[in-house]
Amino acid sequence: MKTIVTTLAAAWIASAATTLAAEIGKPAPAFTTKNTAGETVQLADFKGKVVVLEWANFECPFVKKHYSSGNLPKLQESATAKGVVWLTVNSSAQGKQGYLEPAKMAERAKQEGNKASHFLMDTDGSVGKAYGAKVTPHLFIICKDGMLRYDGAIDSKATTKAEDVATADKWFADALDAVVAGKDVSNAKNPPYGCGVKY
Amino acid sequence: MLRNCLALTLACATNLFAQSPNGQAAAGWLAASSHCPPGGTLETAVRLTLNPGWHTYWIHPGEGGMPLEFQWQLPDGWQAGGISYPAPQRFKTGTLHNFGYEGTVVLPATLTAPAGFSGSARLGLLVRWLACDDEACVPGEASLQLTVTAGPHVPSEHATTINQAKKTIPQPWNDRAKLSVSPDGKNLELTIEPVTPGQDDWNRFEVFPATQRTLDPRSPVRFARDGRVWRARAPLDEYAAPPIRELRLVFTAGPDAPPRVLDWTDQGAGTTR
Numbered sequence: 001m002k003t004i005v006t007t008l009a010a011a012w013i014a015s016a017a018t019t020l021a022a023e024i025g026k027p028a029p030a031f032t033t034k035n036t037a038g039e040t041v042q043l044a045d046f047k048g049k050v051v052v053l054e055w056a057n058f059e060c061p062f063v064k065k066h067y068s069s070g071n072l073p074k075l076q077e078s079a080t081a082k083g084v085v086w087l088t089v090n091s092s093a094q095g096k097q098g099y100l101e102p103a104k105m106a107e108r109a110k111q112e113g114n115k116a117s118h119f120l121m122d123t124d125g126s127v128g129k130a131y132g133a134k135v136t137p138h139l140f141i142i143c144k145d146g147m148l149r150y151d152g153a154i155d156s157k158a159t160t161k162a163e164d165v166a167t168a169d170k171w172f173a174d175a176l177d178a179v180v181a182g183k184d185v186s187n188a189k190n191p192p193y194g195c196g197v198k199y
Numbered sequence: 200m201l202r203n204c205l206a207l208t209l210a211c212a213t214n215l216f217a218q219s220p221n222g223q224a225a226a227g228w229l230a231a232s233s234h235c236p237p238g239g240t241l242e243t244a245v246r247l248t249l250n251p252g253w254h255t256y257w258i259h260p261g262e263g264g265m266p267l268e269f270q271w272q273l274p275d276g277w278q279a280g281g282i283s284y285p286a287p288q289r290f291k292t293g294t295l296h297n298f299g300y301e302g303t304v305v306l307p308a309t310l311t312a313p314a315g316f317s318g319s320a321r322l323g324l325l326v327r328w329l330a331c332d333d334e335a336c337v338p339g340e341a342s343l344q345l346t347v348t349a350g351p352h353v354p355s356e357h358a359t360t361i362n363q364a365k366k367t368i369p370q371p372w373n374d375r376a377k378l379s380v381s382p383d384g385k386n387l388e389l390t391i392e393p394v395t396p397g398q399d400d401w402n403r404f405e406v407f408p409a410t411q412r413t414l415d416p417r418s419p420v421r422f423a424r425d426g427r428v429w430r431a432r433a434p435l436d437e438y439a440a441p442p443i444r445e446l447r448l449v450f451t452a453g454p455d456a457p458p459r460v461l462d463w464t465d466q467g468a469g470t471t472r
Contacts, residue, residue: 059335060336061329061336061337061338062336096334097334097335132437134262134263134294134295135262135263135295152438158265158266159265159268159327160265160329160338161327189438189440190438191262191411191412191436191438192263193263193265194263195263195331195335195336196262196263196292196293196294196295196331196336197293197294198293198334199293199294
């Protein structure tokens, strides 16, 4: 009887995690998935840490802008140096643009200069759908208490030009600084720009 | 001298319609006339032809996407009045809901020559766009040019195209109907009050928000009659940051009804007593 109740409860919680959209100020949706090395990664693994989720698709011109300019690799490097857990996520379904099988994805990520703590293969799209990831890049920040603190664009200039990175307002970077410092985020939710996630 | 005039005329003919193919589209800059009087206006239009299956985006692209970008490169004294956007269509890019264009879109722009315009002028315009289909997005860019000669207007082969394009631009309707907006939790209550009641069927119009972060692009809005007025309840954009202070709505109803635009501004905002 106990097992049945626990299983039912787990199923209810799991479905709740996917039907409740991620909301600023609420607990960030739990997830379990695999990284490019085939290891299981769960949000619960990072309890007590600031976590960044960055949706990526290396074929998208908006993602190319932020990798070719070095913007994302630099952000990843400085964030992880401060103890932030950075999770790059690819939610492309198999056969859709941006999908690469795990070993090839790891290689491609390395070529692009990606410095994330883990590169998550969200091929079934469950993590993306739990968070409401719409485009690439789409950035989320979770504070040490597990609350969602940022859901939005990487910066203010919705273009594909690498030269716009220097002059854009750094919405995501500013939000991350605030979360790391334990301060309020002033621009916590804004429309992300990019190519649609290829669920 | 005659040879120079001839050379200029040839240059005019080719530059009247400068083409550039990439980003799944071809862009061109059309002029309604090869000539323009000093201080006069020159009707032009940017024509963007998307490859089949690809689309580009409106001034409010919806979810994701990217609006068109225009950078004028005009000689001293020339003024550009701004690009006019034809009424968009609604479409989906994978799971995203968007507003924009497919096939060919022609965007009018009126230029004004300086009072002392003489000889000829080379006008430049940089256009940037994003073209997407369900599989991919590609950026496009075109550096377009027009050469114009000072003198009375001489209608070109593109004059008709440009005139037709002007009919696809939403016409301000604020003197014929008043739009009002009031918040209602996660929705906006929209009311249209016609100046002359009973004249229009606002239910037949498709509604497009031109203002970002207002109406949810995923939820099409239709107005329903309520006595003398028309009402709609529109869910707020997921990224709306209330209070909404202004709203521009574009209304389309097919080829027989010219598109319209209504504007609302929160009159209570910023008033000091």
